[in-house]
Amino acid sequence: MRHFLDFEKPVADLEGQIQELRRLQESDDSVSTGEEISNLETKAKEALKGLYAKLTPWQKTLVARHTDRPHASHYIDALITDFTLMAGDRKFAEDRAVLAGLGRFRGEPVAILGQEKGADTKARLTHNFGMARPEGYRKAVRLMELADRFSLPVISFVDTAGAYPGIGAEERGQAEAIARSTEACLALGVPNVAVIIGEGGSGGAIALATASRVYMLEHSIYSVISPEGAASILWRDSARAEEAATAMKVTAEDLLNLKVIDAIVPEPLGGAHRDPGVAIAAVGDVIAAAFAEFAGMSKHDVKLKRREKFLDIGRNLG
Structure with missing residues (x-):
């Protein structure tokens, strides 16, 4: 059963009518509802198109968190062959919020990182809702160092509300682990491509x-x-999350204008959760195009290009 967001109610009503007509036709062959179903499908598509053409930042936040949105594991399953999962940080423990491993992307060997939220209650608990502890980031560093040693490009699928803020995580050096992982990204002599597939939350x-x-x-x-966190800090009222989302410039369009990201990957009408296959294929194409840009580039030049990219954020904005 499809899950609808609150602002999608007009579409939910139309699709509910379509389902009722289909059930009626299945139970009684003498009833012809084909034309009516076709008309309702057209109306539903137009209603969906109208809604998604003018989403507010808060509505985009809800779509980014949609329970049916494809997760990192879905992208890995679809885009990576011969995937071998790597476990543990060799210091403390395994953190299943971060998927790390080696595989092949379109025939070429790569290293893969992904923040996995989980698709059901059991999986969400297993993966801690995609919120990594220090050992998750130290595992990521371990993989990146391995990738650099063997000249393997790195792909990261980012989807987290943020790093886990528990007492144990803080005791084990959460901030330091995040900083080391960020440092490891910057130090790579191989190209790395990151795709924000849902939420990109904070240092996590x-x-x-x-x-x-x-x-x-x-x-x-x-x-x-998160918008809720910002509202709690700024106004001591998490109910003002919608206002915070607008002020914070959290959308892909905002961040492209600010030069924080390089490009936007289009989603199917109604969001990636409505047609995961199309969304995942589009992500695969942009990753392939990005790696093609760095083909034959020296390690020094790869590092230099990455450095210039981040130093350029916020400069010469229109």
Whole structure:
């Protein structure tokens, strides 16, 4: 069953009518509802198109968090062959909020990182809702160092509300682990490509997204803190999250204008959750194009290009 967001109610009503007519036709062959179904499908598509043409930043936040949105594991399953999962940071423990491993992308060997939220309750608990602890970021550093040693490009699928803020994580050096992971991204002599596929939350996201090329799906968000967190700090009222989302410039369009990201990956009408295959294929194409840009480039030049990219953020804005 499809899950609808609150602002999608007009579409939900139309699609509900379509389902009722289909059930009626299945139960009684003498009833012809084909034309009516076709008309309602056209209306539903137009209603969906109208809604998604003018989404507010808060509505985009809701879409980015949609329960049916494809997760990092879906992208890995579809785009990576011969994937071998790597576990543990060799210092403390395994953190399943971060998927790390080696595989092949379109036939070429690569290293892969992904923040996995989980698709159901059990998986969400297993992956801690995509919120990594220090060992998750230290595992990412371990993979990046391995990738650099063997000249393997790195792909990161970013989707987290932020790093896990628990007491144990802080005791084990959460801030230091995030900083080391960010440093490891910057030190890579191989190209790395990061794609924000849902939420890009705070340092928890940038620890994997300090990349040669950073892309965002059309309805994803990327920010220093969640809108609810910002509203709680600024106004001591998390109910003002919608206002905060607008002020924070969290959308792909905002961040492209600010030169924080390199490009936007279009999503199917209604969001990536409505047609995951199309969204995942589009992400694969932009990753391939990004790696093609760095083909034959020396390690020194790869590092220099990445450095220039981040130093250029915020400069010469129109």
